[in-house]
Amino acid sequence: MTVAVGIIGCGNISRAHVRGHLAVPEQARIAAVADVDAAVAAERAEQAGGARVFTDYRAMLDDGGVDAVDICLPHHLHADAIIAAAEAGKHILCEKPLCLTVEEAERIADAVRAAGVTLMCAHNQLMMPAVARAKELIDSGGLGRVYELHTADSFFNDFDPASMGWRAHAETSGGGELIDTGYHPAYLLLHLAGSRPVEVTAMLSTHRLTFMEGEDSARVLVRFEGGAVGEIVTSWAYDPAPYTDTFSVVGERGSLWSDGTTLHHRPRGGELATTRFPRLDSVPAVCADFTARIRDGVRPVHTEDEGTDVLKVILAAYASARDKRTVALAGLQGSGR
Numbered sequence: 160m161t162v163a164v165g166i167i168g169c170g171n172i173s174r175a176h177v178r179g180h181l182a183v184p185e186q187a188r189i190a191a192v193a194d195v196d197a198a199v200a201a202e203r204a205e206q207a208g209g210a211r212v213f214t215d216y217r218a219m220l221d222d223g224g225v226d227a228v229d230i231c232l233p234h235h236l237h238a239d240a241i242i243a244a245a246e247a248g249k250h251i252l253c254e255k256p257l258c259l260t261v262e263e264a265e266r267i268a269d270a271v272r273a274a275g276v277t278l279m280c281a282h283n284q285l286m287m288p289a290v291a292r293a294k295e296l297i298d299s300g301g302l303g304r305v306y307e308l309h310t311a312d313s314f315f316n317d318f319d320p321a322s323m324g325w326r327a328h329a330e331t332s333g334g335g336e337l338i339d340t341g342y343h344p345a346y347l348l349l350h351l352a353g354s355r356p357v358e359v360t361a362m363l364s365t366h367r368l369t370f371m372e373g374e375d376s377a378r379v380l381v382r383f384e385g386g387a388v389g390e391i392v393t394s395w396a397y398d399p400a401p402y403t404d405t406f407s408v409v410g411e412r413g414s415l416w417s418d419g420t421t422l423h424h425r426p427r428g429g430e431l432a433t434t435r436f437p438r439l440d441s442v443p444a445v446c447a448d449f450t451a452r453i454r455d456g457v458r459p460v461h462t463e464d465e466g467t468d469v470l471k472v473i474l475a476a477y478a479s480a481r482d483k484r485t486v487a488l489a490g491l492q493g494s495g496r
């Protein structure tokens with residue numbers, strides 16, 4: 160069976176999504192694309208090797224012949240598109256962030272549950288082989304009880320006011336760098352911790368990109384149910400200093416750390432083991448993983464459940480920085496359930 164996919168939002172990242180679907184023709188085919196910009200949509204349809212073009216994604220949901228959608232829209236449009244797709248009975252892959260508020264996340268969960276469709280968060284860094292191996296080591300007890308974790312994603316972003324578009328405004332991006340690139344180290348932290356986040360404290364900065372409404376850098380501390388504490392470091396202001404690893408985890412029986420491709424594991428009192436993995440283009444890989452899971456009926460690693468927890472960490476970080484206090488996730492505004 161091949162899954163007929165409709166792309167919603169045909170801008171920058173959708174190119175990599177199209178590559179991902181094209182790489183697995185035995186399980187996916189791009190039946191349709193939708194963008195309010197007809198030229199961009201036509202370009203993406205051509206890249207897809209021919210697909211129906213829509214300028215209204217709702218018309219595509221009605222008439223595009225798709226089983227599933229792949230949402231690559233600006234952040235403030237995610238919730239409406241997810242809910243419309245669910246109500247049309249389509250499975251959903253959605254770029255980060257899941258949405259912008261707890262209330263939106265609750266409406267998404269209701270719509271997905273009512274429709275009986277699958278929603279997968281396109282948390283592409285979970286596809287990295289070093290992450291998968293680290294997760295196996297942690298889950299098999301290789302580190303014992305996990306004490307502390309660190310995840311990081313920082314780079315010198317050469318955005319300027321003219322090139323930044325919807326990302327420059329909190330209303331359309333949901334905040335600043337933290338809810339954008341910072342979403343990657345946030346979901347990675349939650350994945351490696353393997354336990355639910357309970358409280359958050361954060362400091363935000365604007366070091367360089369002063370024309371943004373939101374922050375260009377963030378440091379976030381997260382306490383998990385099991386007692387582990389995690390730190391997220393993320394920025395568009397600078398290239399990170401050498402040897403500040405992409406992720407690291409310490410526990411009662413040792414530690415592991417990685418730059419994203421090489422994984423080091425040092426059992427306490429034991430020998431260092433180093434494994435090098437090939438570099439993986441993780442965005443196309445997450446798209447291929449999506450249609451494989453739809454075909455096989457296997458739950459995605461991160462659905463709306465994990466996506467909501469990640470969102471809550473980010474929203475709690477914003478509240479913490481604003482109010483200069485530690486924020487309990489249980490207290491975040493939604494419908495209160």
Ligand SMILES: NC(=O)c1ccc[n+]([C@@H]2O[C@H](COP(=O)([O-])OP(=O)(O)OC[C@H]3O[C@@H](n4cnc5c(N)ncnc54)[C@H](O)[C@@H]3O)[C@@H](O)[C@H]2O)c1
Pocket residue numbers: 167168169170171172173193194195196199214216230231232233234236254255256283324339442
């Ligand atoms: N995983 C990653 O590494 C990664 C990298 C870049 C972007 N992203 C995510 O991908 C998403 C899109 O980012 P981008 O950089 O591709 O943005 P973009 O601005 O390049 O593309 C967005 C597209 O959506 C279209 N659009 C706007 N409103 C629409 C509507 N109502 N209906 C249909 N189309 C509409 C725009 O015309 C544009 O072509 C965001 O969620 C972003 O965070 C993820």
